[in-house]
Amino acid sequence: xxxxxxxxxxxxxxxxxxxxxxxxxxxxxxxxxxxxxxxxxxxxxxxxxxxxxxxxxxxxxxxxxxxxxxxxxxxxxxxxxxxxxxxxxxxxxxxxxxxxxxxxxxxxxxxxxxxxxxxxxxxxxxxxxxxxxxxxxxxxxxxxxxxxxxxxxxxxxxxxxxxxxxxxxxxxxxxxxxxxxxxxxxxxxxxx
Amino acid sequence: xxxxxxxxxxxxxxxxxxxxxxxxxxxxxxxxxxxxxxxxxxxxxxxxxxxxxxxxxxxxxxxxxxxxxxxxxxxxxxxxxxxxxxxxxxxxxxxxxxxxxxxxxxxxxxxxxxxxxxxxxxxxxxxxxxxxxxxxxxxxxxxxxxxxxxxxxxxxxxxxxxxxxxxxxxxxxxxxxxxxxxxx
Numbered sequence: 001x002x003x004x005x006x007x008x009x010x011x012x013x014x015x016x017x018x019x020x021x022x023x024x025x026x027x028x029x030x031x032x033x034x035x036x037x038x039x040x041x042x043x044x045x046x047x048x049x050x051x052x053x054x055x056x057x058x059x060x061x062x063x064x065x066x067x068x069x070x071x072x073x074x075x076x077x078x079x080x081x082x083x084x085x086x087x088x089x090x091x092x093x094x095x096x097x098x099x100x101x102x103x104x105x106x107x108x109x110x111x112x113x114x115x116x117x118x119x120x121x122x123x124x125x126x127x128x129x130x131x132x133x134x135x136x137x138x139x140x141x142x143x144x145x146x147x148x149x150x151x152x153x154x155x156x157x158x159x160x161x162x163x164x165x166x167x168x169x170x171x172x173x174x175x176x177x178x179x180x181x182x183x184x185x186x187x188x189x190x191x192x
Numbered sequence: 193x194x195x196x197x198x199x200x201x202x203x204x205x206x207x208x209x210x211x212x213x214x215x216x217x218x219x220x221x222x223x224x225x226x227x228x229x230x231x232x233x234x235x236x237x238x239x240x241x242x243x244x245x246x247x248x249x250x251x252x253x254x255x256x257x258x259x260x261x262x263x264x265x266x267x268x269x270x271x272x273x274x275x276x277x278x279x280x281x282x283x284x285x286x287x288x289x290x291x292x293x294x295x296x297x298x299x300x301x302x303x304x305x306x307x308x309x310x311x312x313x314x315x316x317x318x319x320x321x322x323x324x325x326x327x328x329x330x331x332x333x334x335x336x337x338x339x340x341x342x343x344x345x346x347x348x349x350x351x352x353x354x355x356x357x358x359x360x361x362x363x364x365x366x367x368x369x370x371x372x373x374x375x376x
Contacts, residue, residue: 017204025211032218039226046233053240060247067254073305074261074269080306080361081268084338085331091339092327099320108347115341 103133117164118142123156130159138163271336276309276360284333288326289315290351297357302364309360310340316351323354336361 014022091113098118102108106129110121118138124130127149139145142163149157262269278294286292297310317323330337343356 015200017200018207021204021208021211025208025215028215029211029218032215032223036218036223036226039223039230042230043226043233046230046237050233050237050240053237053244057240057244057247060244060251064247064251064254067251067258071254071258071261074258074265076305077268077272078261078265081271081336084336084359084361088327088331088337088339091343092324095320095343096324108345110347111345113341113343113345 101137105129120161123158125156272363274334288322291316307362307364311358314355316353
C-alpha cells in the first residue's frame with residue numbers, strides 16, 4: 001500500500017553540508033602539509049648549504065695559511081738576500097778602503113782579509129814611511145796591530161802587518177755609543 | 193525552551209571540532225616549531241655567509257699582497273730556485289777576470305729553510321777594479337751568492353791572484369715542495 005504519490009529520493013552519506021566541511025578542511029590540511037613540506041625542504045637545504053659554506057671556509061682558511069706561509073718565506077728570502085748583498089757591498093768598500101790606505105811608496109805583495117782582521121805583506125823603503133803612512137791609519141781602524149820587518153835584497157824592508165779587531169771591544173764601543181746617544185736624547189727632553 | 197538539533201547536525205559539529213583540533217595540534221605541534229627552526233637556520237646561514245665573505249675578502253687581500261711581493265722580488269725568488277752551475281757561473285763572470293776557476297765543495301749546510309753551498313774560487317785580475325765590478329755583478333747574478341772570508345790577494349808579476357770562498361744560497365728541498373703548492 002502506497003502512502004505517498006512522490007518517489008522517495010536516495011539518501012546519501014555525503015550530505016552537501018558534509019561535502020562543504022570536507023572541502024574546507026581538505027584545503028586547510030593541504031595548505032598545512034604543503035607549508036610543512038616546504039619548511040622541511042628548506043631546512044634540509046639550509047643544513048646542506050651551511051655544511052658547504054663551512055667546508056668552503058675551511059678550504060679558504062687553509063689557502064690563507066698557505067699564502068701567509070709563502071709570504072713569510074718570500075720575506076725571509078728577501079731578508080737573507082738583502083743581508084748577502086749588503087755584505088758584498090760592504091766587502092767591496094772594505095777592499096777599496098784597504099787599497100786606498102796603502103801609500104804609493106809602499107808596495108803590497110800579499111793581502112789577506114780575515115773576518116776580524118787583515119794581514120798585509122809588502123815592501124817599504126824604510127820603517128818611518130811604514131810607521132807614519134801605513135801603521136798609523138791601520139792603528140786607528142784595528143784594535144791590535146803587530147808589525148815585523150826583515151831586510152830585502154835592494155836595501156828596502158819587507159814587512160808583515162797583522163791587524164785584528166776585537167769583537168768584544170767593538171761591541172763595548174757600540175753599547176757605549178748607544179748609551180751616549182740615549183743620554184743626549186734624555187738631555188734634550190729635559191731641556192724641553 | 194527546547195533546542196531542537198538533529199542527529200546529523202550533531203555528527204557534523206563533532207566532525208568539525210575533531211578536524212579543527214587536528215588543525216590546531218598540527219599547526220602548534222609541528223608547523224610552528226619547524227617555522228622557528230627555519231628562521232634560526234636562515235639566520236645561521238646568513239651569518240656563515242657573511243663569515244665566508246670575510247674569509248674570502250681576506251684571502252683576496254693576502255693573495256694580492258703575495259702577487260705584489262712576488263713581482264717585486266722576482267729576481268730573488270728565481271735566484272733562490274736556481275741550482276748552482278759552476279760552468280755557467282764561470283761563463284757569466286769570466287769577463288771580470290783574466291782566469292777564473294770555480295770548484296764546488298762537497299759539504300752542503302742547511303740554515304733553516306735554506307741550503308748553503310760552498311764554492312772555492314781562484315782567479316787572476318789586472319786591478320782591484322775588476323774585483324769591485326765582479327762584486328757588483330754577483331749581486332745581480334742568477335744566484336744568491338755571498339763572498340766569504342778569508343779573501344786572499346797575492347801579487348804575481350803584473351797580475352793579482354785572488355782566492356776566496358763563496359756561499360751560494362738555495363732553498364732546502366723539503367721547504368721548496370711545501371711552499372710551491374700555493375696557486376694563484
